[in-house]
Amino acid sequence: MFEYAPAPESRDIVDIRPSYGLFINGEWVDSLGDERDKTVNPASEEVLAEFTLASEADVDRAVSAARKAYESVWGQLPGRERAKYLFRIARIIQERSRELAVLESLDNGKPIRESRDVDLPLVAAHFFYYAGWADKLEHAGLGADPRALGVAAQVIPWNFPLLMLAWKIAPALACGNTVVLKPAETTPLTALAFAEICRQADLPPGVVNIVTGAGATGQALVGHPDVDKVAFTGSTEVGRMIARSVAGTRKKVTLELGGKAANIVFDDAALDQAVEGIVNGIFFNQGHVCCAGSRLLVQESIETELLDALKRRLSTLRLGDPLDKNTDIGAINSAAQLAKIRSLTEAGEQEGAERWSPSCPIPDKGYWFPPTLFTGVAQSHRIAREEIFGPVLSVLTFRTPAEAVEKANNSPYGLSAGVWTEKGSRILWMADKLRAGVVWANTFNRFDPTSPFGGYKESGYGREGGRHGLEAYLDV
Amino acid sequence: MSTLTPSFAGVASSNATLRAFLQGLPGVDRVGADQRAAMLATRSIKTTAKAQAIDLAISMVDLTTLEGADTAGKVRAMCAKAVQPDPGDPSVPKVAAVCVYPDMVAGAVQAVGRSGVRVASVATAFPSGRSSLDVKVTDTAFAVAAGADEIDMVIDRGAFLSGDYRKVFEEIVAIKAACAREGGPSGNGTAKSGNGAAKKGSPAKGDAHLKVILETGELATYDNVRRASWLAMLAGADFIKTSTGKVSPAATLPVTLVMLEAVRDFRAQTGRMVGVKPAGGIRTTKDAVKYLVLVNETAGPDWLDPEWFRLGASSVLNDLLMQRQKMATGRYAGPDYFTLD
Structure with a gap:
C-alpha cells in the first residue's frame, strides 16, 4: 500500500492579528x-x-x-x-x-x-x-x-x-x-x-x-x-x-x-471523464458551491456502470487537514452549515432514498461531512429540490433527452447545468432547452473572468x- | 492460440466485430483526461512516502539501452548496474529488468545470472514494426531462444490507424505464440535451430512475457490509445507499453492514465490483470513518483508492483539513486558519484 505522508503547507507564511477593526x-x-x-x-x-x-x-x-x-x-x-x-x-x-x-x-x-x-x-x-x-x-x-x-x-x-x-x-x-x-x-x-x-x-x-x-x-x-x-x-x-x-x-x-444544478450524463459520454466531472461538480469545495452539480441525472442504460465507477472513485477521495497538499475534501465551513447538511441528509433517508458514503476516517475535531451519495431519489424528495450546499449528491435517472430536460428544469433554481455526451448536436440542443445561466458541456465548475455568470429564476x-x-x- | 475469455469470445472473429467492439468503447475526453492527470501530478509525496516511492520506482525500472552503437561491454555494464544499482549501498533494490536488442540478449542473460533481474528484448522489427510477419516472428523467436524473459513488441501502427484491427490482433497472437517455450504452459516450440549456445542460459524458463508497445505518440487520439490497449489485451498481451522511446512524444501522464483505466476495466470484466509500462521521457524522481501516484489512484494499489508496472527508462535511475542518498544523508552527492552505466 502506498500511503502518502502528511504534506502540510506551512502556516507560518500568514500573519493573523489577534483582533481586527x-x-x-x-x-x-x-x-x-x-x-x-x-x-x-x-x-x-x-x-x-x-x-x-x-x-x-x-x-x-x-x-x-x-x-x-x-x-x-x-x-x-x-x-x-x-x-x-x-x-x-x-x-x-x-x-x-x-x-x-x-x-x-x-x-x-x-x-x-x-x-x-x-x-x-x-x-x-x-x-x-x-x-x-x-x-x-x-x-x-x-x-x-x-x-x-x-x-x-x-x-x-x-x-x-x-x-x-x-x-x-x-x-x-x-x-x-x-x-x-x-x-x-x-x-x-x-x-x-x-x-x-x-x-x-x-x-x-x-x-x-x-x-x-x-x-x-x-x-x-x-x-x-x-x-x-x-x-x-x-x-x-x-x-x-x-x-x-x-x-x-x-x-x-x-x-x-442558490442553485440545484442538474449534471446530465448520457449513455455515450466519455465515462471516466464524466465521473471526474461529477466528482468535481459536487465535491469541489465540499459542495459549498452555488452552481454545484448536486443532482446527477444519469441515463438509465448506464446507471449501474456509472455508479460503480463513481463509488470506486469516491473511495479514493482524501478527506482531512485542509492545509495538507494532498487533501481533496476539507472541512465544512461552520457548525451551522454542518447541522443543515445533516438535517437534509436525514430527511433524504427518511423519504426513502438510499444513502452511501465511502469508508473514510473523520477527524475528531472540527466540522466534517463525508462525501455522500443518494440513489433511488425521486424528484419530490427534499434532497432533490433544496440546496444542501454540502458534499451530497442525489442520483436520478432518465430515459430520453426530453425527460432529462424536463427533470433538470423542474426546479425553482436555474443557475447552472452540465451535459455529458460525445454528440455535439445534442449538447447544443440541450443548452438551448436548459433553463440555466451556465451550461457546461463535458466539464463542470470551470470559471473564467471573461465568461458571464448568473442565474435564471430564483x-x-x-x-x-x-x-x-x-x-x-x-x-x- | 488465443487467451480470450468467454465474454469476449466472438469479438475478434472478424475485422467487423473487432471494429464494432473497439469503436463501441466509451470515448475519452482529452480535456478531462489531461486535467485529471495534471491534478494527480500535484500530489505532494514527502518523507516516508517519498522514501517508499523511490525504492518502489527503482524496483520497477526496465533499464534500457537501445542504440545501434550498443556494445557487449556496455550491456554487461548496464546489467551489473541493474543487479546492484548502487555498489556503495546494498539496501538499494535491484531493478526489474534490463531491456536490450535481440542480439544482446544472450550476453545480458549471462550478465544478470541468477540475480532475478529479468532480461527483456525488443523485437518485431523494432521500433517501426515495418516488416513481414515472418520476420517479426523470427525476430521474436531468436530473442526468446537466446533466453529473453520478456518480449517488447511493437504494433503495426499503419494497420491500426487504417482500421485493420484484425491484422494487428493476429500479429500480437502470433508473437505471443512465439514467446512460448518448450516446457512452458503453452509452449509450441517455435524456437529455431542455431541458437543452441544462447539456449543453455535459460534451461528452466517459462514462456516469455509479452509487452505490447502501442507507440501512443503515433496514435493521435486518446480514443485510439484506449482502443489499442483493449486490442492488445484481447490478443493476449501481458503488458501494454506506451512507447518505443524513438518517437516524440513518448510516455505522458494522460496517455498512461488512459492505459491504466483500460487495464482496470479489463480486469473488472475478465478477471485477468495486465501490466502497464510507460517508456521514454521519464527522467527525474519527480516524474517517476507522478507515475506511481497515477497508478495508485487509477488502477489501484494492486498494480504497484514490478510484476504489473514498469518504468521504461535509463537516466531516471541515477536521479532516483541521488534522491535516495539525499534522503538518507541529507546531502546531495554530485553526479560524478553515480556511474553512467
Whole structure:
C-alpha cells in the first residue's frame, strides 16, 4: 500500500492579528459600537482572530467615506488611471498568493490544493481582466459614454471569500464606482488581508471599505440610503429580503443566489471523464458551491456502470487537514452549515432514498461531512429540490433527452447545468432547452473572468464576469 | 492460440466485430483526461512516502539501452548496474529488468545470472514494426531462444490507424505464440535451430512475457490509445507499453492514465490483470513518483508492483539513486558519484 505522508503547507507564511477593526477611508478604525465576534478554523475549531461586528453608525461612516472618495477622486479619474491601480492590485495578489491561499484555507476549511490552484489564480485573473476594461468602457456595447453608478454596497458569502470579493470589487472599481464590502461572518480574514493590499497598492482612501459583521451589518449596508448599487451573493432567502428592502428605491441590484444544478450524463459520454466531472461538480469545495452539480441525472442504460465507477472513485477521495497538499475534501465551513447538511441528509433517508458514503476516517475535531451519495431519489424528495450546499449528491435517472430536460428544469433554481455526451448536436440542443445561466458541456465548475455568470429564476438576476458583468456597475 | 475469455469470445472473429467492439468503447475526453492527470501530478509525496516511492520506482525500472552503437561491454555494464544499482549501498533494490536488442540478449542473460533481474528484448522489427510477419516472428523467436524473459513488441501502427484491427490482433497472437517455450504452459516450440549456445542460459524458463508497445505518440487520439490497449489485451498481451522511446512524444501522464483505466476495466470484466509500462521521457524522481501516484489512484494499489508496472527508462535511475542518498544523508552527492552505466 502506498500511503502518502502528511504534506502540510506551512502556516507560518500568514500573519493573523489577534483582533481586527474596520477598514474605512483607508484606515483601520475601531467600531463606534462594541460588538465583536470570533472567526474559527473549521478544521480544528481553533479561534483564529477576533473581528468587529460593524454597527449601523460604522456602516454610515464607511458609506460616507466611499461617497467622498467617489466624488472627489475615483469618479474623476480617467479609466486608464483606474486600470493602473487594478493591475497593481492583481500583481500584488499574485505575489502574495501563497499567503492568501493559506489564509483562505485556514478560515474557510477548503483544501489548499483548491485555494492555491483555483481560487487565487482566478482572483488575480479577475482583477487583470477588469483592469483591461477600465479604459475601454465606451467599447463595451453599453452606450457611448457609460457612467459609474456611485457607491456600491456588496455582500459576499463564505464559500469563496476572496474570489467573491474579486468578482464584486474588480468590475465595480473598473467602472469607476467606490465600494463598501461586507465579507461573511465566518470568513472575514482574506477580505481584511485585501484591505492591506489596497494600502500596499496606494489605492486612494475610501475607494474600498471593508466592514465586517453578520446579518445586521449587511442589512444596514444594503438599506443605507446613500448607496447606489447593491450586489449580493448568497442564499435565495436572504436575496429575497434584500430585494424587498431595496424595492422602490433608486438602487440597482444584482443577486446571485442558490442553485440545484442538474449534471446530465448520457449513455455515450466519455465515462471516466464524466465521473471526474461529477466528482468535481459536487465535491469541489465540499459542495459549498452555488452552481454545484448536486443532482446527477444519469441515463438509465448506464446507471449501474456509472455508479460503480463513481463509488470506486469516491473511495479514493482524501478527506482531512485542509492545509495538507494532498487533501481533496476539507472541512465544512461552520457548525451551522454542518447541522443543515445533516438535517437534509436525514430527511433524504427518511423519504426513502438510499444513502452511501465511502469508508473514510473523520477527524475528531472540527466540522466534517463525508462525501455522500443518494440513489433511488425521486424528484419530490427534499434532497432533490433544496440546496444542501454540502458534499451530497442525489442520483436520478432518465430515459430520453426530453425527460432529462424536463427533470433538470423542474426546479425553482436555474443557475447552472452540465451535459455529458460525445454528440455535439445534442449538447447544443440541450443548452438551448436548459433553463440555466451556465451550461457546461463535458466539464463542470470551470470559471473564467471573461465568461458571464448568473442565474435564471430564483437563482437571481444580473450577470457577473465578462463584458456582461460591466453592465451591473454602469448607468446604462 | 488465443487467451480470450468467454465474454469476449466472438469479438475478434472478424475485422467487423473487432471494429464494432473497439469503436463501441466509451470515448475519452482529452480535456478531462489531461486535467485529471495534471491534478494527480500535484500530489505532494514527502518523507516516508517519498522514501517508499523511490525504492518502489527503482524496483520497477526496465533499464534500457537501445542504440545501434550498443556494445557487449556496455550491456554487461548496464546489467551489473541493474543487479546492484548502487555498489556503495546494498539496501538499494535491484531493478526489474534490463531491456536490450535481440542480439544482446544472450550476453545480458549471462550478465544478470541468477540475480532475478529479468532480461527483456525488443523485437518485431523494432521500433517501426515495418516488416513481414515472418520476420517479426523470427525476430521474436531468436530473442526468446537466446533466453529473453520478456518480449517488447511493437504494433503495426499503419494497420491500426487504417482500421485493420484484425491484422494487428493476429500479429500480437502470433508473437505471443512465439514467446512460448518448450516446457512452458503453452509452449509450441517455435524456437529455431542455431541458437543452441544462447539456449543453455535459460534451461528452466517459462514462456516469455509479452509487452505490447502501442507507440501512443503515433496514435493521435486518446480514443485510439484506449482502443489499442483493449486490442492488445484481447490478443493476449501481458503488458501494454506506451512507447518505443524513438518517437516524440513518448510516455505522458494522460496517455498512461488512459492505459491504466483500460487495464482496470479489463480486469473488472475478465478477471485477468495486465501490466502497464510507460517508456521514454521519464527522467527525474519527480516524474517517476507522478507515475506511481497515477497508478495508485487509477488502477489501484494492486498494480504497484514490478510484476504489473514498469518504468521504461535509463537516466531516471541515477536521479532516483541521488534522491535516495539525499534522503538518507541529507546531502546531495554530485553526479560524478553515480556511474553512467
